[in-house]
Amino acid sequence: MITIKVQKQFGDCGMDFNLTIPSKGITAIFGRSGAGKTSLIKLFSGLHMPDSGVVSIKDRRLFVQEGTRNKPSVNVPIHKRNIGYVFQEPRLFPHYSVKGNLNYGVKQADQSYFERVTKLLGIESLLERQPNALSGGEQQRVAIARALLSKPDILIMDEPLASLDLPRKKEVMPFLEKLTQEVEIPILYVTHSLSEVLRLADHMVLLANGRVAASDTIENIWASKLMRPWQSFSEQSSIFEAVVQQHHEEYALTQVALTANSSLWVQGIDAEQGAKVRVQIRANDVSVTLDAPQRTSIRNILKATISDIEASISHGKKSVSVTLDVGEKKPLFANITPWALDELELTIGQKVYVQIKGVSVTQKDMSLMHDL
Secondary structure, eight states, X not given: OEEEEEEEEETTXXXXXXXXXXXXXXXXEEESTTSSHHHHHHHHHTSSOOSEEEEEETTEEEEEEOSTTSOOSEEXXXXXXXXXXXXXXXXXXXXXXXXXXXXXXXXXXXXXXXXXXXXXXXXXXXXXXOGGGSOHHHHHHHHHHHHHHTOOSEEEEESTXXXXXHHHHHHHHHHHHHXXXXXXXXXXXXXXXXHHHHHHOSEEEEEETXXXXXEEEHHHHHHSGGGGGGSOGGGOEEEEEEEEEEEETTTTEEEEESSSSOEEEEEOOSOOTTOEEEEEEEGGGEEEESSOOOSOSOOEEEEEEEEEEEEEEETTEXXXXXXXXXXXXXXXXXXXXXXXXXXXXXXXXXXXXXXXXEEEEEOSSOEEEEEO
16 A cells, blocks of 8 residues: 655645555546645655655555654655656656667666557657757657656656646647556656546546545445535536446447446447456436336346435526435436426436446446447
8 A cells, every 4th residue: 555644835835734545546536726736746756855754655654754754754755756757747857768768767677568558559660869959749648658668666747747738638648548558666646637538547546635535446436425516507417337247249239237226228348257357427317216117228227225415507508407316325326407307297216217228338448438
């Protein structure tokens, strides 16, 4: 596990982080501007020294200081912490070739690892070129490869796509998705983009006012009310980790299990049985019915129990969000009209059926949307 339990006073602004995160996979660091995202990673990496606290990676302590008046008993220098860092800007050395940039900071030559990383990032053909001859997306891929080639214990990515325009982001994103599958070291990924979080991260840390508001799986945080400020009523959705069950070759569909007793049909996925995928369902694509639908074009119909009903008014318009338990306490959100709420006389604890039209599936380096 990675532990960050530190305190730091920046003028009138106090930071107090108490956080333990997984030692594998991508952990997204998310929050509003000024929430403390950059401060957190600088305190972790040693760019800022905490007033007190503990920083460690697995059993290796990087910083220990008990009490604000004491000197730290452990304070590993930045260059010895073995942390890879990818900034918003590539920060390549203009007088070095791509190969020279990649080898900068390499402690011991490892040709097979070099070839693996350059292939992973798709930069094998760029090695003899100069940085000014690369696109923004290519430069950032070189920067990521350079960080990996130092063989760090952990990789920090500080909004690595923020400086890129949309076409370049689309260029880099598939390589980042491959990174999540093939790189075994933990990655801290700082971002303002929820779409990046959903496509890349396994774990999520939500920061607010220099504190940890939540630290959990993407699915659990996404389902919590803490995420409401980042989603308008029309953008509300549910996230599930699902498992591939079977393929329907004739109709090019794949069945994925949400729970032990509920599953969905989605557009065909090139994945073996048992593979994990992430399913996103927009609340506007979910309808509620009291009776089991008959002779309908909708393929995905689930039994559910209403666990919450929340009515709100925005810009003079009333809206209703219904939370449905589809099994194993996994929440599915549905947006309905006040008219439907009154006519169906929905109540908490009521058994209903839900029809799901739109399903978005993300599986490593693929993303698709379809209606069923």
